[in-house]
Amino acid sequence: MGAAGELAAVVGIGQTNHMATRGDVSMAGLVREAAQRALADAQMSWDDIDAVVVGKAPDFFEGVMMPELYLADALGAVGKPLLRVHTAGSVGGSTAIVASSLIQSGVHERVLTVAFEKQSESEAMWALSLPIPFQAPLVAGAGGYFAPHIRAYMRRADAPDHIGILVALKDRLNACKNPYAHLHEPETTFDSVKDSMMLWDPIRYSETCPSSDGACAMVISNADTAKAFDNPAWVLGTAMRSEPTMFSGRDQVLPQGGRDCAADVYAQAGITNPREDIDVVEMYVPFSWYEPMWLENLGFAGEGEGWKLTDAGVTQMDGDLPVNPSGGVLSTNPIGASGMLRFAEAAMQVRGMAGEHQIDGAKTALGHAYGGGAQFFSMWVVSSDQPAS
Amino acid sequence: MRDTAIVAFAQSDQERRVEDRSEVELLSPVIQDVYEQTGMTAADFGFTCSGSTDYLAGQAFSFVLTLDSVGPWPPISESHVEMDGAWAMYEAWIKIQTGAIDSALIYAYGKSSPGDLRAVMSRQMDPYYVAPLWADSVALAALQAQSVLDAGIETERDWAEIAARNRNDASSNPRAQLRGSPDVDTLMDDDFVVRPLRRHACPPITDGAAAIVLAADDKARELSDRPAWIRGLDHRIDAQSLGVRDLTVSPSTEKAAAKAGVGDKPVDFAELHTPFAHQEGIVRRAMGLADEVRLNPSGGALAANAMMTAGLIRLGEAATRLTNGDGDRAVAHATSGACLQQNLVCVLEAE
Numbered sequence: 094m095g096a097a098g099e100l101a102a103v104v105g106i107g108q109t110n111h112m113a114t115r116g117d118v119s120m121a122g123l124v125r126e127a128a129q130r131a132l133a134d135a136q137m138s139w140d141d142i143d144a145v146v147v148g149k150a151p152d153f154f155e156g157v158m159m160p161e162l163y164l165a166d167a168l169g170a171v172g173k174p175l176l177r178v179h180t181a182g183s184v185g186g187s188t189a190i191v192a193s194s195l196i197q198s199g200v201h202e203r204v205l206t207v208a209f210e211k212q213s214e215s216e217a218m219w220a221l222s223l224p225i226p227f228q229a230p231l232v233a234g235a236g237g238y239f240a241p242h243i244r245a246y247m248r249r250a251d252a253p254d255h256i257g258i259l260v261a262l263k264d265r266l267n268a269c270k271n272p273y274a275h276l277h278e279p280e281t282t283f284d285s286v287k288d289s290m291m292l293w294d295p296i297r298y299s300e301t302c303p304s305s306d307g308a309c310a311m312v313i314s315n316a317d318t319a320k321a322f323d324n325p326a327w328v329l330g331t332a333m334r335s336e337p338t339m340f341s342g343r344d345q346v347l348p349q350g351g352r353d354c355a356a357d358v359y360a361q362a363g364i365t366n367p368r369e370d371i372d373v374v375e376m377y378v379p380f381s382w383y384e385p386m387w388l389e390n391l392g393f394a395g396e397g398e399g400w401k402l403t404d405a406g407v408t409q410m411d412g413d414l415p416v417n418p419s420g421g422v423l424s425t426n427p428i429g430a431s432g433m434l435r436f437a438e439a440a441m442q443v444r445g446m447a448g449e450h451q452i453d454g455a456k457t458a459l460g461h462a463y464g465g466g467a468q469f470f471s472m473w474v475v476s477s478d479q480p481a482s
Numbered sequence: 483m484r485d486t487a488i489v490a491f492a493q494s495d496q497e498r499r500v501e502d503r504s505e506v507e508l509l510s511p512v513i514q515d516v517y518e519q520t521g522m523t524a525a526d527f528g529f530t531c532s533g534s535t536d537y538l539a540g541q542a543f544s545f546v547l548t549l550d551s552v553g554p555w556p557p558i559s560e561s562h563v564e565m566d567g568a569w570a571m572y573e574a575w576i577k578i579q580t581g582a583i584d585s586a587l588i589y590a591y592g593k594s595s596p597g598d599l600r601a602v603m604s605r606q607m608d609p610y611y612v613a614p615l616w617a618d619s620v621a622l623a624a625l626q627a628q629s630v631l632d633a634g635i636e637t638e639r640d641w642a643e644i645a646a647r648n649r650n651d652a653s654s655n656p657r658a659q660l661r662g663s664p665d666v667d668t669l670m671d672d673d674f675v676v677r678p679l680r681r682h683a684c685p686p687i688t689d690g691a692a693a694i695v696l697a698a699d700d701k702a703r704e705l706s707d708r709p710a711w712i713r714g715l716d717h718r719i720d721a722q723s724l725g726v727r728d729l730t731v732s733p734s735t736e737k738a739a740a741k742a743g744v745g746d747k748p749v750d751f752a753e754l755h756t757p758f759a760h761q762e763g764i765v766r767r768a769m770g771l772a773d774e775v776r777l778n779p780s781g782g783a784l785a786a787n788a789m790m791t792a793g794l795i796r797l798g799e800a801a802t803r804l805t806n807g808d809g810d811r812a813v814a815h816a817t818s819g820a821c822l823q824q825n826l827v828c829v830l831e832a833e
Binding site for chain 2: 097170
């Protein structure tokens with residue numbers, strides 16, 4: 094199998110310092126902060142880049158229509174091809190996949206990809222509360238949409254109430270090891286999560302992602318360029334899947350699109366037993382309970398068994414399947430960038446560049462993102478080992 | 483490069499205002515049309531990619547719902563660009579070049595009518611220095627037109643001739659919105675919308691949708707007796723800031739055209755996405771097209787200009803014309819942003 098076309102590898106990674114409001118920078122300043130860090134990591138300048146791929150979630154979040162047009166200059170894209178991807182919450186992952194495909198196609202040799210959101214420019218929760226007549230009101234924000242699916246999961250899996258708390262506690266403490274994370278809350282305890290306000294039953298305040306300003310960038314290159322680096326993250330596989338919105342046959346708890354996407358990316362990467370073959374996972378978990386749900390959807394556990402891995406500490410940094418050592422979406426959520434952060438953190442792990450949240454000996458990592466009403470998926474598998482071309 | 487062709491194209495009637503159908507309902511017949519042309523359905527395509535923008539729908543994540551028009555069950559490999567559908571076709575073409583897939587469905591839609599389009603498009607500008615001035619899309623195009631006049635490159639009468647030619651050519655295009663034109667002398671009596679752009683030199687406001695099917699190698703030959711092969715495809719962007727641009731030229735078009743190989747062989751006709759009459763010459767000159775090259779036999783964007791869609795329609799119109807035997811080599815072009823900021827150029831050949 095293997096990913097199609099030319100080999101692609103991540104040779105530069107950068108992200109901003111994420112926080113609720115980055116009032117110190119414009120949108121251009123925000124994306125440049127990430128892009129310049131990625132270029133510095135890749136030891137490249139703007140001139141070395143052939144093309145730029147930008148991703149972000151809804152333009153209404155910042156009130157700028159197609160902001161990549163305005164950002165072209167700040168991203169060194171003038172005179173170059175510039176693409177703008179938008180696939181809902183999975184967009185950061187999809188954007189990295191499009192950038193990879195520009196390399197795999199043989200059309201370009203070095204591509205800069207950047208994803209961002211500056212959520213402080215607006216109120217994301219209400220932007221996500223879709224108005225009539227587009228669809229029926231679904232309670233405020235994404236949490237209102239996903240809470241019923243979580244309750245359905247708890248019932249189907251017969252999962253105990255405390256699993257979500259364990260996920261939130263783990264991710265918030267992991268984030269303390271990640272200097273770029275938005276939330277640094279070392280005082281977090283099981284009880285502090287448990288006692289936090291119930292927002293959308295069963296989702297408590299401390300089990301919910303923050304709203305962040307931030308950006309993430311990567312330089313993705315072909316094999317010839319990557320050979321000059323000590324530790325490129327080789328892209329073993331990429332996949333995207335989408336499902337319809339209005340279709341009664343969907344299982345929104347364990348979506349078919351997620352299963353199919355995982356099967357596709359594993360086949361490309363030669364992964365037959367994900368639990369054994371993957372060393373670390375950066376998974377899109379905006380609400381705590383999505384960790385056990387995605388563990389099942391991604392094939393790390395059988396149906397109804399995902400919560401048992403969380404409960405047993407398997408997904409802790411010292412467990413045998415660490416999930417979100419970066420602190421994940423629960424600790425940092427500039428929506429448009431959140432998927433790319435997952436992909437980039439996976440690449441950082443196999444490059445051995447994750448600092449305090451590095452998983453020792455990580456060789457193969459999964460980056461995962463989802464969006465819409467759990468209907469858009471993007472994934473990649475990266476490795477420290479160069480695959481046979 | 484892997485041989486890849488446009489093998490099917492469909493579009494809705496391009497209308498001033500579609501109030502009785504949602505975006506999904508506008509798209510569905512168009513998608514069904516290309517399904518029938520190819521005998522394929524959602525699951526048969528290796529990849530699906532669309533182009534649209536939330537700012538027209540007035541809703542975040544608007545494309546999420548319109549995906550329903552393709553019937554994506556079982557789940558499909560799919561992506562979306564917040565750009566004209568021409569760039570969705572570029573993303574799909576790239577995917578075909580990786581060798582991962584042999585066919586792709588591309589669609590685009592734009593209901594330009596619900597909001598104040600000129601004001602909506604003004605939200606594309608730099609949010610700190612330009613957007614607060616509410617310079618709208620026609621005003622920005624007028625600045626460009628004035629630059630062309632000031633440089634002595636064209637006259638207002640030239641634009642009236644361009645507008646009349648495009649709309650008269652649209653008479654033979656049953657999907658076009660504006661079909662036929664008064665004569666040039668009559669047009670010159672039109673009021674100015676924003677000086678120096680008279681009404682005829684501006685595009686109509688259009689609601690519409692379109693879809694294209696790409697296929698590679700044998701798959702293309704299987705689906706079409708005379709595929710429109712993509713021989714070159716490139717896109718480039720200029721800076722947005724008007725202060726750093728010479729608006730009378732289009733460096734991004736020039737570079738994309740050179741990369742796509744426009745000048746390598748004679749061109750029979752070109753479909754240029756030039757919504758304002760003065761932009762046709764800017765793009766034609768940037769591409770180095772000879773004077774005798776026929777421009778916009780479909781009527782072009784002056785006859786129908788559905789946002790996020792009119793670029794993809796240029797690709798589809800050019801391909802259809804080649805497939806029908808009305809030429810062997812054509813150029814199709816798409817643009818995005820104020821004053822032709824971003825441009826895509828595609829060279830198509832049938833054999």
